[in-house]
Amino acid sequence: MPIPASIQQFIDRQADAAPTSYGDLRAVVFNGTLKRSPEPSQTDGLLAISRGLLERLGVQVDVVRIVDHVIPPGVWPDMTTQGYDRDDFPRIYRELVEPADIILIAGPIWLGDQSSQTRTVIERLYAYSGEVNAAGQWSYYGKVGGVVTTGNEDGGKHVSAQVLYALQHIGLTIPPQSDAYWNGEAGPGDSYSDPGSGGPENAWTTRNTVFMTWNILHYARMLKDAGGVPTYGNSTHDWDLSHPDHPNPEYR
Incomplete structure (x- = not known):
């Protein structure tokens, strides 16, 4: 969707004065809307x-509208091993999530909570959290997370709390103020992009969205330049917590 001209001009000014370059970073954005493409999504x-x-800063951004793909629910890396005929998530993980420096979870509010699509992709991300890097750290160490939420009911902070907790639990780094949301009036009111909703003109939401974006950029830059999270004290190579009598991996 197009950005209002005043916001675009502000983004251009900030990008032109950026303190460093970000062109080597990658981001994957999961949109948990319930609307299939090409129907417009408020999120x-x-x-x-x-x-x-x-x-504008040169970051490669890949957007996945979750509902457009066949992504079964579950906490196994490949759900075809659990009887499903098709599972698109292993390819999405290898091609988009694994090389990403930033993972941004976005979606609408339904009944005061995140959508079913948003929760499904969090569960599927969780399924890969048991993989480790060469240093023995969990697979999401070194990646940065954030969350964007829209709705015409209350629930923005509740959704942010749930999503950000889940992302840090599986190993992502969560910068300060790494969430942004917009809520319209309670009841059958306008959504963010509806004419007259006031969403795009809401300076508080716009400011927080810009803050969130810069914060995830700063932390992604710092982690990339540092070679990830320091490995001392957090390597699975130093621990043996296997339980042969319990087949579920520890991370589940």
Whole structure:
């Protein structure tokens, strides 16, 4: 969705004065809307601010609208091993998540909570959290997470709390103020991008979305330059917590 001209001009000014380069970074954005493409997503409207800034700075941004793919629920890396005929998530993980420096979870609020699509992709990300890097750290160490939420009911902070807890639990780094949301009036009111909603003109939401984007950029830059999270004291190579009598891996 197009960004209002005033916001685009602000993004351009900030990008032109950026303190360093970010062109070697990659981001994957999961949009948990319940609308299949090409139907417009309200979440895309708010995401456009963050995505616009990232792309203006040269970050490669890959957007996955979850509902457009066959992603079965579950906490196994490949759900075809559990009887499903098809599972698109292993390919998405290897091609987009594994090389990403930033993982951004976005979606709408339904009944005061995150959508079923958002929760499904968090569970599937969780399925890969048992993999380790060469240093023995969990697979998401060195990646940065954030969350964007839209809705016309309350629940923005609740969703942020759930998503950010899940991301840090599986190993992502969560910067300060790494969430942004917009809530319209309670009841059958306007959504973010509806004409007259006030969403794109809401300076508080726009400011927080810009802050969130810069914070995940700063932390992604720092971690990339440092070679990831320091490995001392957090390597699985130093521990043997296997339980032969219990087949579920520890991380589940």
